[in-house]
Amino acid sequence: MSEYKFYDQVNKAFDRAAAYTKIEQGLLSQMKACNDVLHIQFPVEMDDGSIKVIDGYRVEHSHHKMPTKGGIRYSTMVNEDETMALAALMTYKCAVVDVPFGGAKGGIKIDPKKYSVTELERITRRYTFELYKKSFIGPGNDVPAPDMGSGAREMGWIFDTYRQLSNDINAEGCVTGKPVGQGGIRGRTEATGRGVYFGIKEACDSKEDMKELGLEKGIEGKTFIVQGLGNVGYHTAMYMIEAGAKMIGVAEFDGSIYNDRGIDLEDLMAYKKENNGGISGYDKASAMKSNNAVLEEECDILIPAALENQLTEMNAPKIKAKIIGEAANGPTTDKAHEIIKERGALIIPDNYLNAGGVTVSYFEWLKNIQHVRFGRMGKRFEENSYKKILSVIETISDRKFTEDELAVLAQGGGERELVDSGLEETMVNAYNEINELRKQHNVDLRTAAFISAINKVGFMYKGMGIFP
Ligand SMILES: NC(=O)C1=CN([C@@H]2O[C@H](COP(=O)(O)OP(=O)(O)OC[C@H]3O[C@@H](n4cnc5c(N)ncnc54)[C@H](OP(=O)(O)O)[C@@H]3O)[C@@H](O)[C@H]2O)C=CC1
Ligand SMILES: O=C(O)CCC(=O)C(=O)O
Numbered sequence: 001m002s003e004y005k006f007y008d009q010v011n012k013a014f015d016r017a018a019a020y021t022k023i024e025q026g027l028l029s030q031m032k033a034c035n036d037v038l039h040i041q042f043p044v045e046m047d048d049g050s051i052k053v054i055d056g057y058r059v060e061h062s063h064h065k066m067p068t069k070g071g072i073r074y075s076t077m078v079n080e081d082e083t084m085a086l087a088a089l090m091t092y093k094c095a096v097v098d099v100p101f102g103g104a105k106g107g108i109k110i111d112p113k114k115y116s117v118t119e120l121e122r123i124t125r126r127y128t129f130e131l132y133k134k135s136f137i138g139p140g141n142d143v144p145a146p147d148m149g150s151g152a153r154e155m156g157w158i159f160d161t162y163r164q165l166s167n168d169i170n171a172e173g174c175v176t177g178k179p180v181g182q183g184g185i186r187g188r189t190e191a192t193g194r195g196v197y198f199g200i201k202e203a204c205d206s207k208e209d210m211k212e213l214g215l216e217k218g219i220e221g222k223t224f225i226v227q228g229l230g231n232v233g234y235h236t237a238m239y240m241i242e243a244g245a246k247m248i249g250v251a252e253f254d255g256s257i258y259n260d261r262g263i264d265l266e267d268l269m270a271y272k273k274e275n276n277g278g279i280s281g282y283d284k285a286s287a288m289k290s291n292n293a294v295l296e297e298e299c300d301i302l303i304p305a306a307l308e309n310q311l312t313e314m315n316a317p318k319i320k321a322k323i324i325g326e327a328a329n330g331p332t333t334d335k336a337h338e339i340i341k342e343r344g345a346l347i348i349p350d351n352y353l354n355a356g357g358v359t360v361s362y363f364e365w366l367k368n369i370q371h372v373r374f375g376r377m378g379k380r381f382e383e384n385s386y387k388k389i390l391s392v393i394e395t396i397s398d399r400k401f402t403e404d405e406l407a408v409l410a411q412g413g414g415e416r417e418l419v420d421s422g423l424e425e426t427m428v429n430a431y432n433e434i435n436e437l438r439k440q441h442n443v444d445l446r447t448a449a450f451i452s453a454i455n456k457v458g459f460m461y462k463g464m465g466i467f468p
Contacts (some may be wrong), residue, residue, distance in 0.1 A: 062088075075149050141312055264284070
C-alpha cells in the first residue's frame with residue numbers, strides 16, 4: 001500500500017474546510033464517516049478450469065441522499081482505504097455540482113490486462129451478484145459506474161446481471177456508463193474529460209484570476225502536460241487541443257515524453273495502441289528519465305489524470321505549472337497541496353473538476369427511470385417552431401436562408417446536445433460558486449469546494465435530523 005493513507009488525505013482537506021463552517025463537531029464526524037464498508041472475496045473459474053479468489057469492495061460513504069453513486073475501479077492497487085477515500089470524494093463531488101446522490105465507490109483487485117474477456121465478464125457478473133445479495137446495487141440504493149480500468153462493456157454486464165436477478169421496472173438505472181444500446185446516454189464516455197475541459201476553461205476565462213498567476217486570459221495558446229492518456233486524460237487533452245491549447249508532455253505508466261513544439265495526440269494514441277498501451281519508444285518527442293519526470297517540466301497547466309498520490313512533498317517543490325487541473329481523484333497529497341499553494345499556483349480540485357462523469361451519469365439515471373430519451377418529446381417541436389420563426393423573418397426581411405443556415409438555425413436539442421448543455425451549465429455554475437467562496441474566505445479552491453460540500457450536506461442533515 002502507498003505510504004500516503006488516501007482516506008486520511010481526504011479527511012485533512014475536509015477538516016481544513018470545516019473550520020470555515022458553523023457545523024457542529026458531531027455532525028462533521030458523521031459526514032466524514034463511511035456508512036457501509038463491504039469487503040468480499042469470491043471465487044471465479046478461469047478459462048483453463050482453475051479457480052481464483054478475487055477481492056472486491058464497495059463502500060457507501062454517505063446516505064444523506066439516495067441512491068449512492070460512484071464508479072468501480074479494476075486495479076491491483078484497490079484496497080479498503082482507497083475505496084473509502086474515493087467514496088468520500090464522491091459525496092463531496094456530488095454536493096459541489098448539485099447532483100442529488102450520496103457518495104459510493106467500488107473496486108475489484110485485479111489487473112484487467114491479465115484476464116481474457118470471458119474471465120473479466122465472469123468476474124464482473126459474480127461481483128454484481130455479490131452486490132445484489134448484499135443490497136449494494138439498485139436504482140434506488142446504490143448505482144455504480146465506470147472508473148479506472150472499467151468502461152461501458154463492464155457496465156453492460158452489470159446491468160444484464162442485475163436485470164436477470166431482479167424484475168425491477170427501473171433495472172436500467174442500476175448502473176450508468178452503459179453502452180447506448182443498453183440504456184446508456186450519448187456523451188457519458190467523454191463526459192469526465194469534457195467536464196475537466198469546461199472547468200479549466202472557466203478558470204482560464206477569468207482575466208482577474210489569470211492575472212494573479214501571470215497568465216493571459218483564455219485557453220488558446222496555453223501549454224499543458226497530462227499524466228495518463230486513458231479515458232479521462234485522452235478526452236481532456238482532445239478538448240483542450242480543440243480549443244487551441246498545446247500538449248507538450250505526456251506521462252504514462254511506462255515512461256514520459258516531452259516536445260515543446262507540441263505532441264500530436266491522435267498519432268500518439270495510434271502508437272500507444274500498437275505498443276500495448278505504452279508510450280516508451282515514441283520517437284516524435286524526447287523520452288524523459290522516469291515516468292513522472294515530465295510532470296516537473298515548465299508548462300501552463302499540469303493535468304494529472306491517472307492515479308492518486310502523484311504530487312507529493314517529494315516532487316511538489318519542482319512542479320512549475322501555474323495551474324494544476326486535477327482530473328484524477330486525489331492526485332495531490334495534503335503536503336504537496338500546501339507546497340504548490342505556497343508557490344502561488346492554482347489547484348483546480350478533483351472534487352469539482354472531474355465531476356463531469358457523475359453529472360452525465362445523473363442524466364443517464366434520469367433517462368433510465370423516466371424510460372424516455374432526452375429530446376425525444378421536444379426536438380421536432382422545437383425545430384418546427386424555429387422554422388416558423390425563420391420563415392417569418394424571411395418574409396419581413398427579404399432574406400432567404402440557405403439549406404445549411406436552416407440546418408444550423410432550426411436545430412432542436414437532441415440527446416447529445418442536451419447532455420453537453422447540461423454538463424457545461426453544471427461545471428460553469430459550480431466553478432463560479434466555489435470561486436466566490438474562495439474569494440470570500442480567502443482560501444484556496446479545494447478548501448472552497450469542501451466548504452461548499454460540507455454546507456450542502458450539513459443542510460440536508462439539519463433538515464432531516466438524526467434518526468431515531
Ligand atoms: N472514468 C471516469 O468517468 C472518471 C474517472 N475519474 C478518475 O480519473 C482517473 C483516471 O481514470 P480513467 O481515465 O477512467 O482510467 P483509465 O483506466 O481509462 O486510464 C488511466 C490511465 O492512466 C495510465 N496509468 C496507469 N498508471 C500510471 C502511472 N503510474 N503513471 C502514468 N499513467 C498511468 C493508464 O495506463 P494503462 O491503461 O496502460 O494502465 C491509463 O492510460 C482516476 O483517478 C479516476 O478515478 C474521475 C471521475 C470519473
Ligand atoms: O459516474 C459516476 O457515477 C461516478 C464516476 C466516478 O467514479 C468518479 O467521479 O470518480
